[in-house]
Amino acid sequence: xxxxxxxxxxxxxxxxxxxxxxxxxxxxxxxxxxxxxxxxxxxxxxxxxxxxxxxxxxxxxxxxxxxxxxxxxxxxxxxxxxxxxxxxxxxxxxxxxxxxxxxxxxxxxxxxxxxxxxxxxxxxxxxxxxxxxxxxxxxxxxxxxxxxxxxxxxxxxxxxxxxxxxxxxxxxxxxxxxxxxxxxxxxxxxxxxxxxxxxxxxxxxxxxxxxxxxxxxxxxxxxxxxxxxxxxxxxxxxxxxxxxxxxxxxxxxxxxxxxxxxxxxxxxxxxxxxxxxxxxxxxxxxxxxxxxxxxxxxxxxxxxxxxxxxxxxxxxxxxxxxxxxxxxxxxxxxxxxxxxxxxxxxxxxxxxxxxxxxxxxxxxxxxxxxxxxxxxxxxxxxxxxxxxxxxxxxxxxxxxxxxxxxxxxxxxxxxxxxxxxxxxxxxxxxxxxxxxxxxxxxxxxxxxxxxxxxxxxxxxxxxxxxxxxxxxxxxxxxxxxxxxxxxxxxxxxxxxxxxxxxxxxxxxxxxxxxxxxxxxxxxxxx
Amino acid sequence: xxxxxxxxxxxxxxxxxxxxxxxxxxxxxxxxxxxxxxxxxxxxxxxxxxxxxxxxxxxxxxxxxxxxxxxxxxxxxxxxxxxxxxxxxxxxxxxxxxxxxxxxxxxxxxxxxxxxxxxxxxxxxxxxxxxxxxxxxxxxxxxxxxxxxxxxxxxxxxxxxxxxxxxxxxxxxxxxxxxxxxxxxxxxxxxxxxxxxxxxxxxxxxxxxxxxxxxxxxxxxxxxxxxxxxxxxxxxxxxxxxxxxxxxxxxxxxxxxxxxxxxxxxxxxxxxx
Numbered sequence: 001x002x003x004x005x006x007x008x009x010x011x012x013x014x015x016x017x018x019x020x021x022x023x024x025x026x027x028x029x030x031x032x033x034x035x036x037x038x039x040x041x042x043x044x045x046x047x048x049x050x051x052x053x054x055x056x057x058x059x060x061x062x063x064x065x066x067x068x069x070x071x072x073x074x075x076x077x078x079x080x081x082x083x084x085x086x087x088x089x090x091x092x093x094x095x096x097x098x099x100x101x102x103x104x105x106x107x108x109x110x111x112x113x114x115x116x117x118x119x120x121x122x123x124x125x126x127x128x129x130x131x132x133x134x135x136x137x138x139x140x141x142x143x144x145x146x147x148x149x150x151x152x153x154x155x156x157x158x159x160x161x162x163x164x165x166x167x168x169x170x171x172x173x174x175x176x177x178x179x180x181x182x183x184x185x186x187x188x189x190x191x192x193x194x195x196x197x198x199x200x201x202x203x204x205x206x207x208x209x210x211x212x213x214x215x216x217x218x219x220x221x222x223x224x225x226x227x228x229x230x231x232x233x234x235x236x237x238x239x240x241x242x243x244x245x246x247x248x249x250x251x252x253x254x255x256x257x258x259x260x261x262x263x264x265x266x267x268x269x270x271x272x273x274x275x276x277x278x279x280x281x282x283x284x285x286x287x288x289x290x291x292x293x294x295x296x297x298x299x300x301x302x303x304x305x306x307x308x309x310x311x312x313x314x315x316x317x318x319x320x321x322x323x324x325x326x327x328x329x330x331x332x333x334x335x336x337x338x339x340x341x342x343x344x345x346x347x348x349x350x351x352x353x354x355x356x357x358x359x360x361x362x363x364x365x366x367x368x369x370x371x372x373x374x375x376x377x378x379x380x381x382x383x384x385x386x387x388x389x390x391x392x393x394x395x396x397x398x399x400x401x402x403x404x405x406x407x408x409x410x411x412x413x414x415x416x417x418x419x420x421x422x423x424x425x426x427x428x429x430x431x432x433x434x435x436x437x438x439x440x441x442x443x444x445x446x447x448x449x450x451x452x453x454x455x456x457x458x459x460x461x462x463x464x465x466x467x468x469x470x471x472x473x474x475x476x477x478x479x480x481x482x483x484x485x486x487x488x489x490x491x492x493x494x495x496x497x498x499x500x501x502x503x504x505x506x507x508x509x510x511x512x513x514x515x516x517x518x519x520x521x522x523x524x525x526x
Numbered sequence: 527x528x529x530x531x532x533x534x535x536x537x538x539x540x541x542x543x544x545x546x547x548x549x550x551x552x553x554x555x556x557x558x559x560x561x562x563x564x565x566x567x568x569x570x571x572x573x574x575x576x577x578x579x580x581x582x583x584x585x586x587x588x589x590x591x592x593x594x595x596x597x598x599x600x601x602x603x604x605x606x607x608x609x610x611x612x613x614x615x616x617x618x619x620x621x622x623x624x625x626x627x628x629x630x631x632x633x634x635x636x637x638x639x640x641x642x643x644x645x646x647x648x649x650x651x652x653x654x655x656x657x658x659x660x661x662x663x664x665x666x667x668x669x670x671x672x673x674x675x676x677x678x679x680x681x682x683x684x685x686x687x688x689x690x691x692x693x694x695x696x697x698x699x700x701x702x703x704x705x706x707x708x709x710x711x712x713x714x715x716x717x718x719x720x721x722x723x724x725x726x727x728x729x730x731x732x733x734x735x736x737x738x739x740x741x742x743x744x745x746x747x748x749x750x751x752x753x754x755x756x757x758x759x760x761x762x763x764x765x766x767x768x769x770x771x772x773x774x775x776x777x778x779x780x781x782x783x784x785x786x787x788x789x790x791x792x793x794x795x796x797x798x799x
Contacts, residue, residue: 061609061691061696062684063687068765068767072760112657140762140763148719148737152719177621229639236737236739241738243736262718276601277609278612279613280613283613284614285623307733307758309734309741311645312536312641312645316638316641320640323630323634327623327630333620337594340594340601341597342601342609343597343607344601344603344608345601347598352724358590359594362587362590363587368585369579370579371581373633373637374641375568375571375575378644380578382725382759383734420763443569445558446559446561447559447562448755448756450758451758452760453765457696457754
């Protein structure tokens with residue numbers, strides 16, 4: 001393939017199709033990466049608007065802005081949109097842009113499938129968001145879609161199920177494409193242990209994706225059958241079991257949270273060495289930890305279900321496996337710290353977000369250890385403590401990873417440096433408002449405030465007001481991010497090929513902005 | 527002069543309340559900054575478990591953040607630091623793999639004991655069946671033959687902000703679950719429509735109520751009092767409006783309450799329809 005590409009006349013490699021058709025028909029990994037990233041930013045806005053409506057309602061006790069049924073639709077859709085349409089596509093966008101550049105490949109392994117896996121997304125997004133206008137509104141059964149509540153929902157639920165089917169197909173195709181690219185398209189001389197951590201984390205992520213997405217697709221299909229075709233998979237009256245739904249869902253759902261965090265590990269593992277001017281500490285243990293997390297991730301799912309009344313042996317098994325996750329996770333954190341140790345550190349925006357990641361991820365991880373203790377989990381399950389915990393791992397850690405990666409590679413993508421001063425402002429505001437939003441939620445959860453409620457008892461008033469103020473600050477700050485990105489695309493100081501003094505890797509050997517086609521002749525890695 | 531003293535006093539008060547109040551409240555274990563004061567044997571175990579794990583996590587966080595901030599301050603390029611190009615240290619890597627293993631094993635031991643005790647629903651003094659409905663609870667006293675529904679008693683106009691909210695806003699019901707103190711009470715949970723979850727924080731009981739299945743849990747309340755909680759499994763539109771209230775009273779008062787319930791139901795049975 002690489003030989004064949006070399007023979008193509010240079011002119012054929014230019015993006016000569018203008019306008020919208022270029023974007024619809026493109027098979028270029030950089031174009032598709034860009035599409036994924038813009039799609040993701042627009043969905044962050046949609047999901048963020050839902051979050052702010054939720055926080056506005058919860059600013060004080062009583063019902064003032066939305067009705068309870070719409071509130072439940074908002075919490076459910078906020079989760080679905082953020083997970084499936086914002087965070088996942090963002091990381092796939094990074095994979096598209098960066099994997100070929102980092103591996104020295106001319107493109108992804110299956111460029112046409114790549115196009116398909118992106119263009120499925122807008123249809124799923126329209127279907128999901130349009131379900132708000134279906135009779136009875138969008139699904140209000142939580143993003144977890146627990147049966148039998150989800151069996152009660154109106155047609156909005158069916159639209160969500162079909163959207164999940166489409167998204168699942170997109171993820172499976174994308175995952176296969178990424179695995180084949182990583183395994184088969186590396187430049188000559190780039191052994192598995194010479195490839196960047198970002199490729200490793202994506203390899204494990206993609207393996208998880210093709211393991212779990214079919215399970216989710218099957219689960220929601222069973223739900224669809226229960227809703228319309230008279231089956232009773234999750235209906236005790238017909239011999240089914242509602243708890244079966246939870247087992248199937250969380251077999252998908254728990255690895256899914258690692259899908260949302262592992263690529264962020266990869267980004268941070270690229271950023272910290274660059275700005276420490278040192279190689280990544282413990283590459284092999286980092287790889288082992290990543291694979292270890294991926295494997296253990298498939299055997300911890302029922303820790304989401306400690307209150308369903310499982311037998312003692314099952315509770316203990318899932319408690320032990322969950323505690324085990326702390327070990328490889330700890331290895332990673334210590335490796336990052338050791339990478340910074342005795343380095344020559346500078347604090348440009350990508351590094352700030354990487355260190356911010358380390359900070360919030362440690363809090364998210366340690367509260368995860370607290371929750372792994374089954375009796376404590378039973379006390380905190382379905383309270384705001386859980387909301388705080390998973391937002392520390394997902395919003396903060398995944399999002400901080402995404403921001404670190406964006407500032408890190410934006411000069412490579414656009415050919416311009418972003419506005420460093422605004423970037424620093426973005427970081428400090430994001431970090432402050434994030435913590436203002438979610439630290440109160442830990443205390444709310446400890447005090448016993450349940451999640452997914454539109455109204456609450458009076459002792460929770462002050463902390464909720466604080467969280468709402470933080471949320472609005474956090475949301476508005478992200479408009480600054482959009483402004484910084486657009487400003488960087490439109491102009492700014494010209495970026496060199498190297499961009500960052502300490503940056504290592506193949507992506508820094510191509511000019512900035514990266515030409516439309518790169519590595520048509522594969523580089524040779526020593 | 528006098529005014530100035532007042533102002534300093536005021537400033538001092540504001541400073542104290544803004545800075546110290548959360549810290550003091552935290553130290554005093556005030557409910558809004560920690561777990562609610564535990565009222566059962568299991569709740570105390572969970573309270574202590576949480577305190578132990580939290581302390582260990584705070585120590586770990588202190589180490590991680592300590593190293594992080596030390597690196598940030600010490601190893602700056604602007605301070606003329608040259609990077610040392612090392613990338614592995616086997617002894618160190620083994621240490622930070624083995625030590626966390628030991629820590630989690632140490633945590634697993636007491637937690638396992640509590641899990642087993644929580645699951646031990648044998649030899650109860652009495653059994654109550656709890657059924658979740660959209661959106662109320664039904665309490666069936668299996669031994670005493672008492673059966674009633676319990677639903678939110680907060681008036682609608684308080685929820686709609688048309689009346690001032692009462693002290694126990696959203697945490698009050700028409701008929702609380704009445705139990706004797708010092709007795710092992712086994713609860714059987716089930717549901718009629720969708721999954722609910724019966725949660726009383728101070729008693730450390732949270733048991734899902736699953737339609738078509740019966741699960742069990744237990745509690746033994748230490749002291750008389752009214753303990754408030756809520757449904758914690760999303761169960762539809764009124765999920766936020768289905769509180770749980772448990773009234774624990776001395777055995778004698780409980781027996782009086784049982785007799786009272788029996789006479790009421792007898793009166794209802796003989797009353798002309």
